[in-house]
Amino acid sequence: MADLLFIEGGRVIDPASGTDAVRTVVIRDGLVAEVAERVERPREARAIDARGRWVTPGFIDLHVHLREPGQEYKETVATGAAAAVAGGFTAICAMPNTRPVNDTAAVTELVLARAAAAGLARVYPVGCISKGSAGEELAEYGELKQAGCVALSDDGKPVMNAALMRRALEYARAFGLPLTVHEEDLALVGKGVMHEGAVSTRLGLNGIPGQAEDVMVLRDLALAELTGGRLHIAHISTRGAVRAVREAKRRGLPVTAEVTPHHLALTDEDLAASGYSTDYKMNPPLRAQDDVDACREGLADGTLDAIATDHAPHAVQEKDVEFDVAANGIVGLETAFPVCLELVRRGLLAERRLVEALTAAPAAAFGLPGGRLARGAPADVAVLDPAAEWVVAPERLRSKSKNSPWKGRRLTGRCTHTVVGGRIVHEEGRADR
Amino acid sequence: MIGRHKHCLGLADYSREEIVEVLDLAVSMKEVLQRPIKKVPSLRGKSVVNLFFEASTRTRSSFEVAAKVLSADALNWTASASSVTKGETLIDTVRNLEAMRPDVIVIRHSAGGAPGLVASRVGCAVISAGDGAHEHPSQGLLDCFTLREKLGTLEGKTIAIVGDITHSRVARSDIYGLLALGARVRVCGPPTMIPPGVERLGATVHHALREAVAGADAVIMLRIQHERIGDPLIPSTREYSRLWGLNARKAAEWLTPGCLVMHPGPINRGVELEPDVADGARSVILDQVENGVAVRMALLYLLAGGPEAAAEAKTSARA
Numbered sequence: 029m030a031d032l033l034f035i036e037g038g039r040v041i042d043p044a045s046g047t048d049a050v051r052t053v054v055i056r057d058g059l060v061a062e063v064a065e066r067v068e069r070p071r072e073a074r075a076i077d078a079r080g081r082w083v084t085p086g087f088i089d090l091h092v093h094l095r096e097p098g099q100e101y102k103e104t105v106a107t108g109a110a111a112a113v114a115g116g117f118t119a120i121c122a123m124p125n126t127r128p129v130n131d132t133a134a135v136t137e138l139v140l141a142r143a144a145a146a147g148l149a150r151v152y153p154v155g156c157i158s159k160g161s162a163g164e165e166l167a168e169y170g171e172l173k174q175a176g177c178v179a180l181s182d183d184g185k186p187v188m189n190a191a192l193m194r195r196a197l198e199y200a201r202a203f204g205l206p207l208t209v210h211e212e213d214l215a216l217v218g219k220g221v222m223h224e225g226a227v228s229t230r231l232g233l234n235g236i237p238g239q240a241e242d243v244m245v246l247r248d249l250a251l252a253e254l255t256g257g258r259l260h261i262a263h264i265s266t267r268g269a270v271r272a273v274r275e276a277k278r279r280g281l282p283v284t285a286e287v288t289p290h291h292l293a294l295t296d297e298d299l300a301a302s303g304y305s306t307d308y309k310m311n312p313p314l315r316a317q318d319d320v321d322a323c324r325e326g327l328a329d330g331t332l333d334a335i336a337t338d339h340a341p342h343a344v345q346e347k348d349v350e351f352d353v354a355a356n357g358i359v360g361l362e363t364a365f366p367v368c369l370e371l372v373r374r375g376l377l378a379e380r381r382l383v384e385a386l387t388a389a390p391a392a393a394f395g396l397p398g399g400r401l402a403r404g405a406p407a408d409v410a411v412l413d414p415a416a417e418w419v420v421a422p423e424r425l426r427s428k429s430k431n432s433p434w435k436g437r438r439l440t441g442r443c444t445h446t447v448v449g450g451r452i453v454h455e456e457g458r459a460d461r
Numbered sequence: 462m463i464g465r466h467k468h469c470l471g472l473a474d475y476s477r478e479e480i481v482e483v484l485d486l487a488v489s490m491k492e493v494l495q496r497p498i499k500k501v502p503s504l505r506g507k508s509v510v511n512l513f514f515e516a517s518t519r520t521r522s523s524f525e526v527a528a529k530v531l532s533a534d535a536l537n538w539t540a541s542a543s544s545v546t547k548g549e550t551l552i553d554t555v556r557n558l559e560a561m562r563p564d565v566i567v568i569r570h571s572a573g574g575a576p577g578l579v580a581s582r583v584g585c586a587v588i589s590a591g592d593g594a595h596e597h598p599s600q601g602l603l604d605c606f607t608l609r610e611k612l613g614t615l616e617g618k619t620i621a622i623v624g625d626i627t628h629s630r631v632a633r634s635d636i637y638g639l640l641a642l643g644a645r646v647r648v649c650g651p652p653t654m655i656p657p658g659v660e661r662l663g664a665t666v667h668h669a670l671r672e673a674v675a676g677a678d679a680v681i682m683l684r685i686q687h688e689r690i691g692d693p694l695i696p697s698t699r700e701y702s703r704l705w706g707l708n709a710r711k712a713a714e715w716l717t718p719g720c721l722v723m724h725p726g727p728i729n730r731g732v733e734l735e736p737d738v739a740d741g742a743r744s745v746i747l748d749q750v751e752n753g754v755a756v757r758m759a760l761l762y763l764l765a766g767g768p769e770a771a772a773e774a775k776t777s778a779r780a
């Protein structure tokens with residue numbers, strides 16, 4: 029007998045098909061069987077009552093740090109995947125800056141095996157651009173692709189050598205792999221730990237000018253033009269970078285870009301107001317209001333394709349230290365939806381565009397399956413309550429690490445059910461497995 | 462307490478009244494320093510830990526003398542002699558120190574915000590003795606004290622601060638303190654040493670020394686740290702001293718007759734300040750050092766002594 033799951037009475041928002049209406053999603057044997065207005069539910073079918081909720085394709089995160097292998101005290105593939113499904117993400121891309129880095133099939137296979145064992149979100153490994161992420165020699169893209177990598181990145185570090193970046197873009201074309209790049213000119217960054225501007229002057233912290241990002245984005249856009257390689261700009265944070273990508277797209281360059289929830293929501297003034305809280309330290313740093321405005325505009329008009337969390341778990345001992353020496357990054361999987369939904373409530377982002385940036389757009393950027401609720405597609409679905417209020421209690425976060433600037437804050441919007449391949453892998457209020 | 466403050470982490474959030482409270486008490490403290498027997502029992506039984514993660518002679522000694530004159534016990538804990546090199550975190554270090562029950566921790570640290578982090582984790586009062594390029598509040602207070610003493614008031618006076626403003630915690634605390642007391646503040650240096658948005662703190666920006674000091678009531682010359690050369694903020698000390706250093710000739714031509722010259726020390730003689738100015742009639746650099754002790758006595762007294770301290774302070778110091 030077929031395994032049937034009905035998600036009934038919810039507002040189905042599926043930007044890929046243009047659907048935005050109250051519908052029932054019928055899932056048979058792990059695949060979407062039907063999205064219909066009225067369907068008879070057989071007695072044996074399981075059901076999720078989605079009335080008053082949004083039903084969307086499962087979210088896809090192009091930028092997650094799972095820390096395994098090597099730093100399992102921060103996160104494991106399993107705990108990261110649990111955090112993902114709790115936040116509505118059914119697929120996550122695992123960045124390669126683990127220990128060792130993912131520059132070999134062995135590491136890629138380990139990540140995939142751990143993900144399969146966890147049985148929660150789909151995990152797509154990202155391989156290194158350079159061997160050891162050292163920025164000197166190309167990694168073996170053929171082997172990485174064959175092992176299951178969907179993109180290449182030296183994330184956490186820029187590829188400072190322009191000649192290497194040129195060859196990486198060229199060589200990756202043979203495998204159709206996008207390069208997802210962390211853009212900062214290290215000489216301009218210097219000893220910087222926060223955005224450079226009036227706020228860094230006030231706090232007496234070394235600043236990182238926005239142009240440290242802009243010059244690298246401009247360089248890599250030029251190299252993409254030279255090589256025809258597929259470039260994806262990670263975590264854009266400046267007005268200059270948004271402008272550069274917009275202009276490149278207008279000229280027809282095959283470039284995509286992502287923005288994080290925190291760069292859409294927080295500024296350097298929030299860091300100042302936090303009193304040097306290291307939960308506001310990340311790279312790229314929280315920028316000025318003008319940059320945040322530009323990122324919001326870029327997301328709204330599609331210049332920035334996707335929302336990606338840059339989920340970066342760190343243990344308390346790496347954060348509970350002086351701002352100068354604290355680790356960069358915050359966890360983001362479990363707060364992404366409500367943080368971005370706030371932009372919708374404030375009239376800065378259309379509902380459909382928000383869902384697209386979390387589903388169809390990231391799928392298209394890396395050529396991943398999913399991101400839509402088409403008949404016959406794998407049934408990866410998020411059920412979301414846009415009105416649910418909740419307090420971000422550290423002990424209730426599924427992630428092993430609790431480094432979030434939203435700790436203790438009340439957020440509105442919550443994922444109530446997450447379905448991966450027809451299996452309910454997260455249900456609000458249900459104890460963890 | 463100083464006004465609303467249990468700690469002294471910076472002058473940015475100190476009001477005019479709160480700054481004046483410290484300066485007024487420091488006047489009484491300075492009287493104590495000028496007595497033949499420089500000892501009052503005001504803080505007997507209280508203990509002060511000087512926790513220094515950066516080299517400092519002047520500031521640490523100044524706090525130490527201030528504590529001793531007030532009869533507090535002072536413990537000096539320096540980073541080189543501590544377990545920092547063994548990898549102990551700042552928070553572990555201060556928790557260990559706190560277990561020894563100090564009444565005040567005086568901390569200097571290379572990281573901006575570190576004193577605030579400490580203050581958030583300990584029960585005792587915390588005084589910043591300088592954190593990164595953030596603030597150096599006791600220096601700001603002693604500069605205000607010195608200027609108020611020499612000029613009578615800061616209301617309507619013009620003070621120029623010259624040097625590497627970007628990396629100077631002294632400049633920031635001076636700007637906050639001087640503005641709160643009604644002065645106008647100019648900052649001056651090569652554009653590479655002027656931090657973005659400094660005008661939003663209320664200072665005006667100048668790049669020509671002559672223009673910055675014209676009509677000023679006092680000039681505060683900042684130390685040029687040797688590691689900034691080739692950073693590359695400036696090409697050489699030679700060019701810096703030629704353009705932004707002060708010597709007797711420039712002082713005579715460009716400063717008003719009554720204009721004071723100050724320096725937080727230690728001086729790079731021949732770089733930002735020539736000996737003929739540092740040791741000349743305009744210089745109040747040694748007054749700054751003496752006043753530093755008085756101001757730090759006031760800070761320790763107000764923050765170690767509990768809420769009733771301010772009220773009884775003057776009587777006790779004058780007794």
